[in-house]
Amino acid sequence: MSKNLSIVNKDLKEERDKINFNVEEFTNWFYGGAEKVKEKKYIENYFLSDKDLNLELDTSYLSYKDKYEEAVRRSIVVYKKLYKLHNEMGGTHEDFVKIMENLRFTMGAINPEGNPFVLHFSMFALTIMNMTNDEQKAEWLPRIFNCNILGTYAQTELGHGTYIQRLETTATYDPKTKEFTLNSPTLTSYKWWPGNLGHTVDHAIVMAQLYSQGKCHGIQPFIVQLRDSETHKPLPGIDIGDIGNKVGFQTVNNGFLGFKNVKVPYKNMLMKNSKLLEDGTFIKPKNAKLNYGTMVIIRVHMIIDAACRIAKATTIALRYSLVRRQSPINPNEIEPKIIEHITQQNKIFPGIAKAVVFKCMADYLTKLHLSITQEGNTGNLARMPELHALSCCLKAVCTNEDAKTVEVCRLSCGGHGFLRSAGLDDVYRNSTAAQTYEGENTVMLLQAARFLIKSFNEARNGGSLTEGVKYLFDFIGRNGKREIFDNSINGILRAIQAAAAGRTYIAWKHIEDDKRHNSIEVATNLAGVHLTKAAELHGYVCLLQVGIEEIEKIIRNVSPALGLVFKNILELFAVDLILNKIGDVIQHVDISNEDIEKLEKQMETLFKFFRTSAIGVVDGFDFSDPIIDSTLGSYDGNVYENLINAARKSPLNQEDVNRTFHLYIKPFMKSNL
Ligand SMILES: CCCCCCCCCC/C=C\CCCCCCCC(=O)SCCNC(=O)CCNC(=O)[C@H](O)C(C)(C)COP(=O)(O)OP(=O)(O)OC[C@H]1O[C@@H](n2cnc3c(N)ncnc32)[C@H](O)[C@@H]1OP(=O)(O)O
Numbered sequence: 001m002s003k004n005l006s007i008v009n010k011d012l013k014e015e016r017d018k019i020n021f022n023v024e025e026f027t028n029w030f031y032g033g034a035e036k037v038k039e040k041k042y043i044e045n046y047f048l049s050d051k052d053l054n055l056e057l058d059t060s061y062l063s064y065k066d067k068y069e070e071a072v073r074r075s076i077v078v079y080k081k082l083y084k085l086h087n088e089m090g091g092t093h094e095d096f097v098k099i100m101e102n103l104r105f106t107m108g109a110i111n112p113e114g115n116p117f118v119l120h121f122s123m124f125a126l127t128i129m130n131m132t133n134d135e136q137k138a139e140w141l142p143r144i145f146n147c148n149i150l151g152t153y154a155q156t157e158l159g160h161g162t163y164i165q166r167l168e169t170t171a172t173y174d175p176k177t178k179e180f181t182l183n184s185p186t187l188t189s190y191k192w193w194p195g196n197l198g199h200t201v202d203h204a205i206v207m208a209q210l211y212s213q214g215k216c217h218g219i220q221p222f223i224v225q226l227r228d229s230e231t232h233k234p235l236p237g238i239d240i241g242d243i244g245n246k247v248g249f250q251t252v253n254n255g256f257l258g259f260k261n262v263k264v265p266y267k268n269m270l271m272k273n274s275k276l277l278e279d280g281t282f283i284k285p286k287n288a289k290l291n292y293g294t295m296v297i298i299r300v301h302m303i304i305d306a307a308c309r310i311a312k313a314t315t316i317a318l319r320y321s322l323v324r325r326q327s328p329i330n331p332n333e334i335e336p337k338i339i340e341h342i343t344q345q346n347k348i349f350p351g352i353a354k355a356v357v358f359k360c361m362a363d364y365l366t367k368l369h370l371s372i373t374q375e376g377n378t379g380n381l382a383r384m385p386e387l388h389a390l391s392c393c394l395k396a397v398c399t400n401e402d403a404k405t406v407e408v409c410r411l412s413c414g415g416h417g418f419l420r421s422a423g424l425d426d427v428y429r430n431s432t433a434a435q436t437y438e439g440e441n442t443v444m445l446l447q448a449a450r451f452l453i454k455s456f457n458e459a460r461n462g463g464s465l466t467e468g469v470k471y472l473f474d475f476i477g478r479n480g481k482r483e484i485f486d487n488s489i490n491g492i493l494r495a496i497q498a499a500a501a502g503r504t505y506i507a508w509k510h511i512e513d514d515k516r517h518n519s520i521e522v523a524t525n526l527a528g529v530h531l532t533k534a535a536e537l538h539g540y541v542c543l544l545q546v547g548i549e550e551i552e553k554i555i556r557n558v559s560p561a562l563g564l565v566f567k568n569i570l571e572l573f574a575v576d577l578i579l580n581k582i583g584d585v586i587q588h589v590d591i592s593n594e595d596i597e598k599l600e601k602q603m604e605t606l607f608k609f610f611r612t613s614a615i616g617v618v619d620g621f622d623f624s625d626p627i628i629d630s631t632l633g634s635y636d637g638n639v640y641e642n643l644i645n646a647a648r649k650s651p652l653n654q655e656d657v658n659r660t661f662h663l664y665i666k667p668f669m670k671s672n673l
């Protein structure tokens with residue numbers, strides 16, 4: 001790819017010359033301030049400029065095994081530097097988190113098919129930080145931070161990923177030896193999927209059914225050593241390996257794991273929530289779902305990941321659309337930039353708006369998570385269900401939108417979008433993986449729907465509701481009358497709220513009707529499609545509501561020119577949303593054909609305004625060329641040069657004649673059949 005930033009494609013330069021707001025100001029907002037942007041750039045450059053990484057090597061051409069080995073090699077280069085930088089910065093925990101957060105995105109450029117240590121630095125470390133007592137923290141945290149041990153989070157099994165209550169791995173406590181014995185009693189009890197497990201780590205948090213005093217006490221987390229610290233050979237009783245080729249995440253080294261009478265010391269059960277006394281007496285936690293805490297943290301983190309994948313994909317699609325010319329709109333005119341085709345704007349502009357609104361949601365959810373966790377630390381767990389429902393709902397809605405948007409971006413790049421060098425395939429694969437990991441999205445929506453139905457019952461009985469679902473009162477208060485539509489941002493919000501509440505009511509009624517002939521569980525299953533639709537609409541309500549609140553605040557704090565861009569983005573998000581959900585809206589809102597036509601016209605006007613700002617916004621996402629890693633999306637827009645240069649690097653082009661010609665093709669051609 002061309003690295004010469006001074007020779008920018010003239011069509012792209014012309015676009016940038018027309019930007020009428022301060023791009024840097026937008027970047028500062030996106031990353032949380034000028035200081036954070038400086039930090040990001042410094043950290044990114046600190047790692048990416050390291051020649052030892054050998055980023056010139058296009059790993060996509062390597063074999064499965066070679067890809068893994070190269071990913072491990074590169075990661076170690078990075079982690080060595082991480083510790084060096086950490087020391088230079090002062091060595092505090094905050095410094096470490098700062099580097100890790102920035103590294104998350106830089107790592108994507110270094111190991112595009114996934115990081116073979118990601119679980120160590122996320123779920124493994126977070127579980128030990130959050131689910132251990134003080135002695136366990138003192139024992140394990142230094143070893144984890146110094147990477148003397150490497151770990152993963154082993155929960156999912158061949159037979160169960162969603163319904164974790166039925167995991168089959170057992171941990172049976174013997175008070176005489178003060179040990180647990182871990183076993184995988186069936187094939188389906190084998191751990192299956194944990195990232196980095198196959199050949200990379202030597203420890204794992206293992207979720208297993210605890211048996212003590214002859215009783216099962218449900219799933220509990222244990223720290224288990226899997227491999228010898230010197231030889232890395234599996235320890236006795238451990239059957240471990242890689243699960244093989246996947247749709248994506250090729251270098252994450254997802255693994256399988258079986259136990260046969262593996263002994264684990266008493267002190268290795270994580271004891272912050274549930275407790276087991278040495279004599280084998282089990283003490284229940286305040287809330288059994290506290291052991292699900294790491295999943296909640298990661299679901300919260302996944303919203304910003306979704307926003308960034310969309311930001312990256314739309315950056316590629318937009319830059320390409322501003323330099324690609326095809327198909328005259330007026331027959332006698334020169335071919336326009338393809339962005340002039342309004343359908344192309346319709347493919348890309350709403351995606352840019354989603355990246356911005358998802359970022360607002362990620363910030364909101366991160367703050368909410370922090371405050372609910374702090375309450376939890378003082379023993380107040382009242383808001384745990386709300387956080388669980390919200391994080392499940394938004395994890396599902398944002399990653400579903402993310403996968404859809406990235407795919408639309410690929411399609412918007414035509415044939416070239418299908419090239420690996422376009423840079424959209426790994427983004428798509430990561431998006432689609434996120435729809436499944438950390439809770440399959442349908443299941444996540446059903447969890448959110450449980451909360452909605454409970455809240456609906458509460459509202460009907462005149463109880464109190466949490467802020468985010470108070471709109472259910474409005475629906476009940478209307479007593480069957482439809483919401484009257486008005487074409488303002490808040491009018492659109494009320495319409496989506498009415499659709500979400502209306503669908504919740506349909507699901508609720510479905511359950512109530514079915515309950516007459518069926519158990520509540522069967523009735524709930526039969527209402528499943530309505531429940532997931534209600535939860536999805538609720539997710540959009542949250543996004544729009546938070547988007548409105550956050551963007552109003554932003555507009556008060558930025559220059560008027562950037563404020564107008566944010567207003568435009570918010571309206572784009574809102575109008576796109578209501579037009580996409582019009583079927584649900586019509587069911588519960590008094591909206592006329594004229595109103596819908598007005599919205600469609602409004603969308604066209606919004607596109608017109610956004611046409612000049614769009615390039616500034618995607619430039620403002622501030623993905624450097626090595627991070628964007630795309631022939632179509634580089635800053636200079638020299639798409640055709642990039643494409644031919646990338647093609648020349650194909651291993652097949654390193655010789656004029658491939659040996660298969662002499663081996664097979666020529667004899668075949670000469671054989672006269
Ligand atoms: C060191 C520096 C750190 C720096 C930090 C960096 C962070 C980096 C982030 C990097 C981001 C990404 C990289 C990570 C890569 C991750 C790879 C993927 C890993 C995985 O996939 S791990 C496995 C994940 N598995 C799942 O998600 C399983 C899904 N299933 C479930 O969660 C549960 O089974 C369930 C669906 C919730 C059902 O549970 P259960 O059967 O027990 O529950 P019931 O149906 O009986 O009851 C529901 C009831 O329970 C309430 N509830 C459930 N969960 C919670 C919770 N967590 N909190 C509060 N309440 C909960 C629920 O509300 C219901 O209540 P009700 O009965 O309705 O009152």
Ligand SMILES: Cc1cc2nc3c(=O)[nH]c(=O)nc-3n(C[C@H](O)[C@H](O)[C@H](O)COP(=O)(O)OP(=O)(O)OC[C@H]3O[C@@H](n4cnc5c(N)ncnc54)[C@H](O)[C@@H]3O)c2cc1C
Pocket residue numbers: 119153154155156159160161162163192193194195249254433436437438439440442443446
């Ligand atoms: C890339 C990747 C990385 C992963 N990393 C890890 C890891 O590090 N550690 C780890 O422990 N696990 C990991 N996992 C496992 C992951 O968390 C599970 O695959 C996920 O939670 C889904 O569970 P499942 O595979 O059992 O799907 P299933 O639950 O079997 O889903 C199959 C279908 O059944 C439906 N279904 C299931 N239950 C219900 C229900 N109650 N109501 C309605 N429909 C239902 C689903 O909607 C889906 O359509 C990873 C998975 C992937 C893909």
